[in-house]
Amino acid sequence: MKKYIILLDIIFYAAIPLIVWNAGRGYLGDYNTILASSIPGILYSVFRFYEVKKINFTGIFILASLIIGTASDFLAGSALQLLWNNVFYSIAVALFFLLTVFSNKPAALLLSLDLAEMQGNDRASMNDLFLQKKVLYVFKLITMLFAARELVLSFVMLLLIKKYGVEAFDHGIIYKQAISWSFAIVCIGGFIYISKLINQDPERI
Template structure:
């Protein structure tokens, strides 16, 4: 619960404060650029604190650094907002490509999570690549990629409708939408693991699948 409040503060409350009070002094461009700084610093702190330099860690680091790099290359507040459309679309493409190369990102994320719980990486990979488990990781990866494309579309719609003047509405709507969609995807992970992956692991363990 504490982490939820911290994320709400760094990704919504503080950016809105920076935008509201910084805009009259700094202008649109600088206010939007600085409004992303609290979330970036918090995300980087969590990543370095947890030392998650695995596939998941590198992925999270890239999603923090690449958008900020593109922001610095932007020369107008409109492009600052539009950059997020392209990064979301690229993220969706990344997930779909991971399916195409038979390395679904959801499976690799799950391997990293299992490793933090003490499960050997190779055993997790063997379990997750089992046909009865693999199909669920394809579905989870597809849903995550679809979420990114939908988010890009919503960004484009909000920008075209509200423009720079509605940045506060834009930020609030996207933050709330992101948390809601993440909650749905995490619930899907929990359901699939509880109903399908864990029972499969128990059955395969009895069959000495992991010792072959």
């Protein structure tokens, strides 16, 4: 699955929702079609959560995002309100990421710890490496990029809603994927830099 993660993300978070939206809205209406288009992504997210196979920060974050996002969609009551809820949710997620930075436990560090542990590394040892001053600083910058991505997404969706109304749904899917992957490329560069840092002489960090 890891080898095809990008392709699967595009299929379940972009391609299928767009197909369902364009094919189903004439029969189901805007609101029900948006809900229906989210089902494949929800099921895919459940599978991603199952793949983690452990209750850690990553698993909790995926599960919480799934529960809150799904509840927000189904309680919206209308297609337009659902889109506005997505804007508010992105802002809330951005604030959460910033909170982890200010609490000195950046989300990027916690996610990396989970990944390192799943790859067979000792969590306590990796935590000591990640808490080195320069490494921790880079993790904070990456987490701030996470927050910036959510704020950019919320702002773009707000503009789309203002301009297109409910038609912003399919535009939003395309923009969301483009923005998310653009930020992801920058974040990957940060993780590569961290990898180089932790392989240096500890006294030089």
